[in-house]
Amino acid sequence: MEALRLFLTIPLIAFLAMPFLSIKWRGIVAYLAVILNAILSSYIAINVLGGENYQFIFSGNTVTGEIPVRIDALSAWFILIINFTILTGGLYGIYYMREYLTMRNSITLHVTAFILLHTALLSLCGLQNSIVFLLTWEIMALSAFMLVIFEHNKVSTIKAGVNFLIQSHVSIIFLLFGFVWVAAKTGSYDFLAISQFTHEYGNSVSLVLFIFLFIGFAIKAGFVPFHTWLPYAHPAAPAHISGIMSGVLIKIGIYGILRIILLQNSNLEVIGYIIITFSAISGIYGVMLAILQHNLKRLLAYHSIENIGIIGLGIGIGCVGLGTQNSVVASLGFAGALLHTLNHSLFKSQLFFTAGIVYQATHTVQIEKLGGLIKKMPQTAFLFLIAALAISGLPPFNGFISEFLIYSGLYNWLPNAASGILITVIFSILALVLIGGLALLCFTKAFGVVFLGNPRYHFKHQITEAPFGQILPLYFITALIVSIGLFPNAFLSVVSKPLNLFIALNQNYTSTNIGDNSEILRMISVSFASLFAFSALVFGIRRMVQHQQVISADETWGCGYTGETTKMQYTANSFARSYSKLFRFILLIFKKEKAVENVFPSHAEFESNPYDKVERVLIDKPIQSIRFFMSKFAFLQNGRLQYYIIYGVTFILAIIAIPLIFEKLLQLIEILKHL
Amino acid sequence: MLSAILIILAAIFYTGIINRTKSIASGRKGPGLFQHLADAIRLFRKGAVYSNTTSFVFQIAPTIYFSTVVIAMLLVPFGDSKGLFSFQGDFILFAYILALGKFFSIIAALDTGSSFEGMGASREALFSLFAEPAFFILMGSLALLTGYTSFHEIFAALHLGSYTTYAVAVLGAFVLVMISMIENSRMPIDDPKTHLELTMIHEVMILDNSGFDLGLILSAGYLKFAIYATLVFNLFVGTIHYEYSIPLFFLTQFILAVFMGLVESFMARFRMSHNPQFIVVLTSVTLLIFFGVLLLIGKFI
Numbered sequence: 001m002e003a004l005r006l007f008l009t010i011p012l013i014a015f016l017a018m019p020f021l022s023i024k025w026r027g028i029v030a031y032l033a034v035i036l037n038a039i040l041s042s043y044i045a046i047n048v049l050g051g052e053n054y055q056f057i058f059s060g061n062t063v064t065g066e067i068p069v070r071i072d073a074l075s076a077w078f079i080l081i082i083n084f085t086i087l088t089g090g091l092y093g094i095y096y097m098r099e100y101l102t103m104r105n106s107i108t109l110h111v112t113a114f115i116l117l118h119t120a121l122l123s124l125c126g127l128q129n130s131i132v133f134l135l136t137w138e139i140m141a142l143s144a145f146m147l148v149i150f151e152h153n154k155v156s157t158i159k160a161g162v163n164f165l166i167q168s169h170v171s172i173i174f175l176l177f178g179f180v181w182v183a184a185k186t187g188s189y190d191f192l193a194i195s196q197f198t199h200e201y202g203n204s205v206s207l208v209l210f211i212f213l214f215i216g217f218a219i220k221a222g223f224v225p226f227h228t229w230l231p232y233a234h235p236a237a238p239a240h241i242s243g244i245m246s247g248v249l250i251k252i253g254i255y256g257i258l259r260i261i262l263l264q265n266s267n268l269e270v271i272g273y274i275i276i277t278f279s280a281i282s283g284i285y286g287v288m289l290a291i292l293q294h295n296l297k298r299l300l301a302y303h304s305i306e307n308i309g310i311i312g313l314g315i316g317i318g319c320v321g322l323g324t325q326n327s328v329v330a331s332l333g334f335a336g337a338l339l340h341t342l343n344h345s346l347f348k349s350q351l352f353f354t355a356g357i358v359y360q361a362t363h364t365v366q367i368e369k370l371g372g373l374i375k376k377m378p379q380t381a382f383l384f385l386i387a388a389l390a391i392s393g394l395p396p397f398n399g400f401i402s403e404f405l406i407y408s409g410l411y412n413w414l415p416n417a418a419s420g421i422l423i424t425v426i427f428s429i430l431a432l433v434l435i436g437g438l439a440l441l442c443f444t445k446a447f448g449v450v451f452l453g454n455p456r457y458h459f460k461h462q463i464t465e466a467p468f469g470q471i472l473p474l475y476f477i478t479a480l481i482v483s484i485g486l487f488p489n490a491f492l493s494v495v496s497k498p499l500n501l502f503i504a505l506n507q508n509y510t511s512t513n514i515g516d517n518s519e520i521l522r523m524i525s526v527s528f529a530s531l532f533a534f535s536a537l538v539f540g541i542r543r544m545v546q547h548q549q550v551i552s553a554d555e556t557w558g559c560g561y562t563g564e565t566t567k568m569q570y571t572a573n574s575f576a577r578s579y580s581k582l583f584r585f586i587l588l589i590f591k592k593e594k595a596v597e598n599v600f601p602s603h604a605e606f607e608s609n610p611y612d613k614v615e616r617v618l619i620d621k622p623i624q625s626i627r628f629f630m631s632k633f634a635f636l637q638n639g640r641l642q643y644y645i646i647y648g649v650t651f652i653l654a655i656i657a658i659p660l661i662f663e664k665l666l667q668l669i670e671i672l673k674h675l
Numbered sequence: 676m677l678s679a680i681l682i683i684l685a686a687i688f689y690t691g692i693i694n695r696t697k698s699i700a701s702g703r704k705g706p707g708l709f710q711h712l713a714d715a716i717r718l719f720r721k722g723a724v725y726s727n728t729t730s731f732v733f734q735i736a737p738t739i740y741f742s743t744v745v746i747a748m749l750l751v752p753f754g755d756s757k758g759l760f761s762f763q764g765d766f767i768l769f770a771y772i773l774a775l776g777k778f779f780s781i782i783a784a785l786d787t788g789s790s791f792e793g794m795g796a797s798r799e800a801l802f803s804l805f806a807e808p809a810f811f812i813l814m815g816s817l818a819l820l821t822g823y824t825s826f827h828e829i830f831a832a833l834h835l836g837s838y839t840t841y842a843v844a845v846l847g848a849f850v851l852v853m854i855s856m857i858e859n860s861r862m863p864i865d866d867p868k869t870h871l872e873l874t875m876i877h878e879v880m881i882l883d884n885s886g887f888d889l890g891l892i893l894s895a896g897y898l899k900f901a902i903y904a905t906l907v908f909n910l911f912v913g914t915i916h917y918e919y920s921i922p923l924f925f926l927t928q929f930i931l932a933v934f935m936g937l938v939e940s941f942m943a944r945f946r947m948s949h950n951p952q953f954i955v956v957l958t959s960v961t962l963l964i965f966f967g968v969l970l971l972i973g974k975f976i
Contacts, residue, residue: 372788374730385732385782394775395768404771408764408824414815415822419969426815426965433811436771437804440778444800448785448793454728523762527746530760531772535735535742542738542887549886550722556787557726557882559872570785570793578801582951 003044004056004069007122010036011115018112023104027097030111031090034118038083041122045076045083049497060129065189067129073497074262075125077338078255082121084480085247085345088473090114092353093240095470099360106150110238113146117244124252128191130179134172141168144249148237160236167219167229174216175256178209194263207267213260214274221253223312224282227305228615231289234301235365239356242297243349246304251341254311258337258502261319265505269323276316276424280431283309285614287438288583291445291576292610296355296365299446300348303391306435307344310403311337313428317409322506329413332517334502336405338495343390343398343484350387350477354380357466358450362459367572369457370450376463381451383474388443390481393436396528398484401491404524405517407432441579449572456569486528488521573608588613678753678905681921685928686894686901687712692929693900696936711897715890723886728788736783737888743776744895748902752827753924755914763824766814770807773858776895777803784880791872795879798947802864802876805954806857812961813850816843816968830909839971844910846964851910852931853957855903859896861935864953866944874947904931 014033021029048054048071058067071079093114100107120140127133145168149161179189185201186193198206219226230250234242261271286305293299314337321330357380358373359365374381390397410429417425465471484491561568580587592607636647691708698705725733749759750769758765777799784796818824820843821832833840857864860877872879881892908927912920945953 372728374732374786378731381730389775389778392774392778393771394778395772400768400771404764404767407767411764411767411815411818411824414819422819422969426812426962429811429815430808433808434804436774437807440774440781441800441804444778444781444785444796448782448796452730452732452782452786453788453793520762520764523760523765524768527749527760527768527772530749531742531746534745535739538742538891539735539738542891545719545887546723549720551886552722552724553727554724555726556728556789558789559791559882566788568790569788570790570797575785575793575797575800578797578951582801 003040007037007040007119010040011119014115015112018108023101023107026108026111027094030115031094033115034086034090037115037118037122038087041079042083044071045079048076049073049080049494054126060132064129064131067127067132068190069126070128070191071126072501074255074258074501077495077498078125078251078341079122081251081342081345082118082125082248085244085349086118086121088477089240089244089247089349089353091473092243092356092470093238095467096238096240096356096360100150106152109146110150113143116143117147117249121248121252125255130183130189130191130193132189133191134176134179137172137175140249140252141165141172144168144241144245147241148233148245150238150241151236154236157236160232164229164233167226171216171219171226174212174219178212178216181209181212191259191263194260195265198264198266203267206264207270210260210264210267210271211274214257217253217256217260218278219253221250221257221312222282222305222308223278224285224305224309225614225618227282227286228612228619230305231293231298231301231612234304234352235295235297239297239352239359242300242356243352246301246352247345247349250304250308251345254308254315254337254341257315261315262501262505267323268319268505272316272319272321272323273424274316275312275319276428279309279312279316280428281309282306282312283435284431284438285309287435287442288586289610289612291438291442292580292587292589294366294368294572294610296358296367296370296446296450297352298365299367299442300351300355303351303439303442304344304348306439307340307348307391310406310432310435311340311344313432314338314340314402314406314409317406317413317428318502321409321413322502324416325506326413326416327503327506329409329416330506331499331503332405332409332412334499335492335495335517336402336409338498339405339484339491340399340402342491343402343481346477346481346484347387347390347397347399350383350474350481351391353474353477354384354387357470360466361463363461367446367449371456371569372452372454373463374451377451377465379465379471381447383471383478384451385447386478386481388447390485392439392443394440395524396482396485396531398481398488401484401488401521401524403432403436408517408520441576445572445575449570449575453569454566456566456571486525488525489518492518492521586613588616676759677756678751678758679749681753681924682748682751682898682901682905685904685925686897689900689904689928689932690897692932693936693939696933697940700937700940711893715893715897718885718890718893719887721886723888726787726883729783729786729883732779733783733786733883736779736786737884737891739779740776741891741895743772743779744898744902747772748898750826751902751905752830752909753905754909754912754917754920755831757827761825761827763828765825765827766810769826770810774803774807780880780892783884787883789882791875791879792882794873795876798876798950799860799880802857802950802954805951806854806957809850809954809957809961810854812958812965813847816961816965817847819965820968820971826909831914833910841911843964843967843971846960846967847910848907850957850961850964851903851907852934855900855907856935856938857954857957858903859899862939863942863945864950869944874944900932900935901928904928907931 010033014030017029018026044054054071056069060067116139120136120143123136124140127136145161145165148164149157151157182193182197183189186196222230234246237245283306286302286309290299290302290306293302314333318330318333318337321333355365361377362370390399393399393403410425414425580589588611590609590611594605596604690711694706695708747769750765752758752761781796781800784792817829817833821829823829823832861867865876867878869875881889884892904927908924912923
């Protein structure tokens with residue numbers, strides 16, 4: 001109780017203090033408030049993971065009814081993830097925002113929205129009253145919108161922000177529908193009513209309910225085909241916000257899905273197949289489009305979609321495992337999903353933060369203009385490399401551990417699956433492998449083109465490494481990335497707490513099968529350690545041997561060509577070309593070309609722009625037809641104030657009159673009946 | 676541990692046998708059986724030239740590439756004796772650890788800023804992307820067939836199965852040999868002896884490596900051959916006694932090396948644009964294996 005009061009008071013004090021602070025201090029005070037709240041909530045969360053669930057019920061009012069705040073292990077896990085990313089992101093953000101200190105009003109709005117976002121995200125993990133949950137959801141969406149449109153003088157930013165805002169509200173409509181339906185049937189806004197609803201109305205009805213809530217949460221999480229806001233919003237936001245959005249904001253959608261699964265506890269097998277289907281498509285589609293992107297942050301945004309797909313695969317496998325009474329598969333699936341949620345928040349935020357450093361140093365995120373940055377910003381390049389390896393799921397980093405768990409889930413499922421289902425399993429494996437391979441292609445491209453080789457463009461300003469304070473939080477993230485890779489068992493024992501909630505859904509099992517896995521993971525960490533040790537050994541021998549040899553430096557071998565090779569370097573586009581040629585039939589690439597003509601060639605150019613096919617079919621086409629339809633009523637919008645006032649008055653009159661007329665009509669019918 | 680020693684022994688001969696087969700097939704006198712080793716040793720002794728464009732990535736990449744191959748080698752079992760690291764799902768680590776090495780060799784190629792090496796890197800990334808599903812589905816089929824999920828258990832159980840499992844094993848061997856050709860950049864995917872950079876894949880990626888680093892890369896290649904040949908061997912020979920299995924092991928290695936040499940002697944490299952098709956065909960073959968396994972265990976719809 002006291003803790004919750006304090007939790008709400010800290011942001012309030014920070015808001016009230018805001019006007020009295022100098023512009024420089026506003027960010028710092030906001031960050032302090034965030035730290036305090038993070039410590040408070042993490043303390044509760046750690047206690048919960050220790051075994052005692054936290055519960056408090058606010059009395060609420062007549063509209064909302066009682067407002068229960070229940071923090072179980074699942075909430076606690078997400079609270080910890082949110083806190084870590086927000087804390088590192090905030091510290092990074094303080095440095096990132098230094099350049100914009102002249103934009104006084106925007107800064108103030110930004111830092112307030114930052115506190116709000118943090119508070120809202122944490123509250124969403126605990127709140128279990130659907131009305132209040134939706135209100136908080138709205139606060140989260142709005143504060144995220146404010147954060148995204150920080151550079152609101154750019155048209156593209158505003159457009160991306162509005163796109164995000166609209167799609168967030170579509171998500172709210174679906175959630176609202178689901179929650180109101182439950183409330184109408186059971187008379188309670190408490191989340192527990194969802195369980196009651198499922199209990200009373202049977203499986204098929206609750207499946208419909210699940211689909212509504214799933215779509216609502218999937219829009220936030222960015223499952224294909226509900227992802228279209230994501231590739232716009234992430235690049236438009238300042239880097240620390242992109243990192244936080246990708247790291248934790250979309251994870252709130254995952255949290256929602258997991259929460260609903262916990263509450264509903266029915267149709268688990270069907271739900272599993274639904275989620276697997278969406279996830280496999282999201283995973284492959286996300287990474288396929290990521291490869292084509294020329295904008296570094298947009299590329300990363302598409303990778304978020306891919307990783308949501310991987311997390312979803314884990315959840316789906318877990319659900320099917322529960323539904324088919326296979327506790328090994330269930331625990332592996334959910335453990336993979338929960339761990340990958342953490343992992344993705346780590347390496348994705350790190351990638352966005354490093355992308356932000358690149359942006360601040362060069363003022364561009366167009367990868368075709370970058371190159372050779374590793375010499376000017378070695379630390380950033382190193383950090384990007386670690387995160388790129390981790391996100392490609394390569395050993396010895398954290399991404400491999402969670403993907404390994406999901407793979408193990410699939411391979412353990414294989415011998416126990418029924419005949420028809422085997423096809424699903426093998427295609428899930430296929431999807432996961434393809435995702436891994438495509439991610440490797442994508443990140444070799446991103447890292448290679450941005451950081452390696454020669455600069456592709458001559459910048460007029462000096463390119464320097466970011467200040468150490470800005471890079472420091474990234475080292476914290478890296479430390480966690482590496483330690484999850486090397487000591488997976490320690491983290492898995494934490495994951496086992498929320499995992500037990502899911503396993504407990506099936507009364508036949510009481511504990512997870514983490515025991516077997518810990519032996520496997522121990523072997524993996526031993527092999528990782530030996531990889532490190534052996535590499536160090538070989539490298540040491542190499543140093544020793546080369547110490548006695550003649551080592552010289554020269555130009556890159558140009559096969560006889562000795563001229564300048566900077567312009568001849570492979571570009572990102574050419575690196576991805578053999579791929580994009582092959583997958584032409586799925587992708588949508590607009591090209592603009594002016595070929596070289598005549599003996600003395602004049603100007604020639606080539607430009608290609610990848611576009612999202614799903615967006616074209618699902619968003620652009622319907623909007624086009626709606627526009628066409630609406631254009632028929634364009635005469636109403638004539639720009640004259642008088643008319644608008646008339647519309648308003650007509651509307652109000654209609655609102656008042658329609659019920660009256662309806663009533664009169666009923667009376668008339670009654671009279672007619674009497675006759 | 677036995678497997679590691681045997682693989683290293685086999686690696687000493689393997690490439691030599693390929694080269695010997697090629698020279699005999701084309702009527703040349705050709706290099707000796709250990710010429711490739713002499714090449715590697717010479718390289719280890721030589722100094723190196725590093726491009727001015729390169730960074731620390733280029734320095735560490737060959738080391739990491741070599742180490743990943745060695746660690747992958749330690750995962751492979753030999754008949755009844757387990758690999759050094761053996762656990763459920765070890766083949767996932769096997770594939771991914773090799774992918775780590777590939778990641779580094781690709782970015783090292785991009786590090787030089789050379790357009791040729793960029794081209795090779797792009798192709799390598801694409802082709803290995805296609806080869807990987809085949810491996811995973813093959814292992815999935817075998818896991819389904821045997822009910823186990825580690826290299827050692829799968830291979831042990833596979834041998835104890837009926838004769839029909841040998842049919843699966845033959846197809847599996849075909850897939851593994853093909854994967855090994857792709858992974859090692861041999862014909863018909865890539866031609867290690869071509870002199871035109873435009874048609875190279877792996878060779879062009881290591882254009883700028885020299886001295887110790889090149890030696891590491893070449894040695895890793897020799898090991899890779901033997902590793903894949905050992906996997907093929909494991910498909911057939913489960914738990915026979917060592918006095919038979921060790922000679923059989925070298926016989927398998929020899930046959931595969933001769934086979935590769937013959938393929939390289941009598942086949943031309945595919946057109947670059949046909950490579951993806953070829954590799955996708957490989958995945959389809961593994962799907963065939965998968966359905967074959969379904970038939971075998973009576974789960975086919």
